[in-house]
Amino acid sequence: MILNLLKVIKKIISFLKNYKFLLPLLILTILFVWVEFNISKFAFLNTFQKKFLIFIMIQINLIFILILLYFIFRYLFKIFLEIKVKKVSKSLKFKLFGTYLISIIFPSLILIIGSAFFLKKSVDYWFKGFLREKFITNIMKTEGYYKDIEQELMQKGQEIIKDYISKTKHIKGKDLRWIRKIKYLATIDSIVVYTYTGKAYKKTYSSEARHLIGIPPSILEKIKIEQMPVSQISLIGSKAFIRVFIPTHDKKGIPYILSVGKLIDLSDFFSAKNVSPEDIYKIFNVFLLISISLILLLVIFIGVWVGSKIARNLTEPLQNLIVATQKISQKDYAIENISTLPASEDEIGTLIKSFKEMVERIKLYEEEMQKYTQYLKSILDHxxxxxxxxxxxxxxxxxxxxxxxxxxxxxxxxxxxxxxxxxxxxxxxxxxxxxxxxxxxxxxxxxxxxxxxxxxxxxxxxxxxxxxxxxxxLEEKEKLKKLSIWKEVATKIAHEIKNPLTPIKLSIQRLRKKLQNNLDEDQKKILFKTTEMVEKYVEELRKLATDFYYFSKTPLPELKKSSLIENIKEVINLYEFAYPDLKIEFKHKNEIIFNFDPFQLKRVWINLLDNSIKAMEGNGKIEVEVYENKGNVNVIFSDNGSGLSDEIIEKFNSGEILDLKEIGTGLIMVYSVIKLHKGDIKIEKNIPKGTKFIITLPKT
Incomplete structure (x- = not known):
């Protein structure tokens, strides 16, 4: 119970913080209402000033009514405009607002209108009596004329106490009549001595004050307690009866209350003040009608405002949830930008909290699905x-x-x-x-x-x-199939060629050695020329057989971290010594070290240099350039020989090397070694003439 009360207090404080203007406005309204109902008691204002102030307040009330009417129609217009624009929640919002108005505002209106009718009848009935007396009394008390009469009665009462009551042991009625008629020449209309029980002990009245009016119990109790004089105004017909009650005691010390009174004709008083009870009654009716209308419109405004807030607090979260679900259906999970009401602990707050948690789980699931989809797509793409x-x-x-x-x-x-x-x-x-x-x-x-x-x-x-x-x-499979056949053929050819080459070479050397001493110089020259030619072609056949064998048995590269520059230099130095007329230019900047098979790459450089030398017929220029480019190593061999045809270049670059009959096994071996190193090799024409081999090797 205490917790709920604290929550309500917190909500009220939060509400007042959000609407700071309401608290001063509420205080001013309460102050204004208090002034309206107590204006007749303001002694510092005369009748004209009070009438003028009441007129001003009526005008302020009318302004309040117009302001309330503006806000009422403004909120109604805003509600129906929102219902028309936000079509998603218009049905629910209209139902909630309509239900609230019917169940709360309509009964309140009936109650207020019925109360106003009953109050009007009650005022009409009681105004001539109690209310009329109260109004006239309050008006007269604020006037100087009443104060003069009150002072006069107080003075005469003190004289009666001093000259008579305090000096006598037995108060007599005839003495009081003498005092009223003879001493004061009937300028006062009543002298009454009351006991402390409220009983009239001795009294005297004029002919106009025949109706005996006793001492009110409230005044009696006040005098007993405070022992101070009290004045009162009572209405007798069309006259006002002003009395002063003074506490006293006789010579024996017995306490009494002396009452001295005077009648005043109200018509003369109101004529002098230019006001009448009927005017007061009309002003009161107008004031009552405006006040009731103000209260009625205030109730309607509060009802419309509260109904609007209730409908908004219920429908806006639902509206936001609908927008969020529409975004989620389009796989847009950025619902943080959607405006929501402050989180609360009621059912709507629980629904919003649960919805956000659900969206987070869906978002995580969608992200996981996207990752899984990308993972599968990456696998399929590779x-x-x-x-x-x-x-x-x-x-x-x-x-x-x-x-x-x-x-x-x-x-x-x-x-x-x-x-x-x-x-x-x-x-x-x-x-x-x-x-x-x-x-x-x-x-x-x-x-x-x-x-x-x-x-x-x-x-x-x-x-x-x-x-x-x-x-x-299946093209690669066909190539692999042909390649495997080629390797089998190459193995057999290499075996069949290498077997007779050694006996042939030894036989030629033995024949030359045996005949060179038995022949003359001309015949000896022919013998040496013939045997050298046979040995030369035997060596070429041996190299051809070795290439065939190597091609058929090409192993996987044994990668080790080595210097590519030194690897190429060793081969270049060998050819520069063997071919002194050949010019080889080697271009490189920095040392390049990475993992490769030194033995296999040496065979690549040897075959490329052999092909260039053959194309240039042993005389020409070869350029070798090495550089790094984006994690790769590029090696470019260029010569100025006869070059290769466009058909050979196109087929070689497309990987159709097995279909080329014009190239030897050396280039096939080069192609295979580079591919085993996961690299690439291309052939281009060298300008103005010759061939350029461009080799790309991965450095990692």
């Missing part, structure tokens, strides 16, 4: 085969990068045309959900033929049928 996902209507839902690359590298048509070329619709009939369908195709692009294999499977995604199409480029 597969060496093309992957297509088709829905049940054979529309493409997904294509991986490998398939796009396949189309781009082989200059094929777009995806839809490619599927039509495969006649995919007819292949669906051959697909079994338990067993995939496989078929090979040979596609022609000009003079180039591309062999592909497709695998078509039926799958179910989210309870809907779909088709998975896997496209595999």
């Amino acid at each position: 597969l060496p085969v093309g992957v297509l996902l088709l829905n049940k209507n054979l529309k493409i839902d997904y294509i991986n990068e490998s398939f796009k690359k396949l189309l781009e590298e082989n200059q094929l048509l777009n995806t839809e045309t490619f599927l039509n070329l495969l006649n995919i619709a007819s292949l669906i009939d051959h697909v079994d959900s338990k067993k995939p369908f496989y078929k090979t195709y040979t596609l022609s692009k000009g003079s180039k033929e591309i062999v592909i294999g497709i695998t078509l499977s039926e799958i179910f995604l989210f309870k809907e049928k779909a088709y998975l199409l896997i496209i595999e480029n």
Whole structure:
């Protein structure tokens, strides 16, 4: 209970902080109402000033009424405008507002109107009596005329006490009549002596004051307690009866209360003051009507304002929740920017809190799904085969990068045309959900033929049928197949060639040694020239056999951290010594050290230099340049020899080296070693003449 009370107090304090102008306005309103109901008691104002102040207050009340009417219609207009604009929650907001008005405002209006009618009747009935007397009494008490009469009665009462009551042991009525008639010449209308029980002990009245009016109990008790004089105004017909009550005692010390009174004609008094009770009654009716209207409009305003706040506090969170759900349905989880009401501990607050927690969980789940999707997509994009996902209507839902690359590298048509070329619709009939369908195709692009294999499977995604199409480029397999055949052939050729070469070379050397002493000089020259030529071609055959053998047995590179510059220098130094007429220019800047197989790369440099020397016929210029570029190492061999044809360059660069009959096994070995190092090699024409080999090796 205490906790709930504290919560209510906190809410009230928070409300007053948000609406700081309400507290001063409430204080001013209370002060204004108090002034309205107590204006007749202000002794420092005369009748005219009071009438003028009442007129001003009536005008202020009318201004208040107009302000309240403005705010009422403003809030009503705003409510219905919001209902019209915010169509999402208009039904609920209208129902809440209408229900509140019907259940709270309507009964309040009936109660206020009924109370006003009852109050009006009561005023009409009681004004001639009690209320009329109270009004006249309050008006007269504030006038100087009444104060003069009160002072006169007080003075005469003190004289009666001093000259008679305090000196006599027995107060007599005839003495009081003599005092009233003879001494004061009937200028006072009543002299009454009351006991402390409120009983009239002795009295005398004029003929106009026949109706005996006793001492009011309240005045009696006040005199007993305070022992101070008290004055009173009572109405007798159309006259006002002014009395002064003074506490006293006789010669024996018995306490009494002396009352001295005088009648005043009200018509003369009000004529002199230019006011009448009827005027007062009319002013009071106007004031009463305006006050009731003000209260009525105030109740309506509070009802409309509270109803608007209640409807807003209930519908705005729901409106925001609806907007948030619409954003979430579009996978937009940034609901922090949506304005919400301050968090509370009621059902709406619990709903908003739970909704935010749900959105956070959905957001985390969506992020995890996106990460998982990106993970799967990355795997599919890095597969060496093309992957297509088709829905049940054979529309493409997904294509991986490998398939796009396949189309781009082989200059094929777009995806839809490619599927039509495969006649995919007819292949669906051959697909079994338990067993995939496989078929090979040979596609022609000009003079180039591309062999592909497709695998078509039926799958179910989210309870809907779909088709998975896997496209595999069989060209690499064909190359590997040819390469494996080449290696077998190369092994046999190398074996068959190398076996007779040694006996042939030894036989030639033995023949030359045996015959050189038995021949004359001319014959000896012919013998040496012939045997040298045979030995030369035997060595070429031996090198050819060695290359064949090496090509057939090319092992995986044994990578070790080495200097590429030193590796190339060793080979260049060897050729500069063997070919003094050959000019080799080696360009490099910094030392380049990374992991590679020194033995295999040396064979690459040897074969490239051999090819260049043959093309230049042993006389020319070779340039070797080494530099780093974006994590790679580039090696460029250039010569000014006869060069290679465009057809050879194109086929070599496209990787069709096995189809080239014009090149020897050396370039095939070079190509294989570079690829084993995960590098790349290209051939370009050297300007103005010759050939340029561009080798790229990864440094990591």
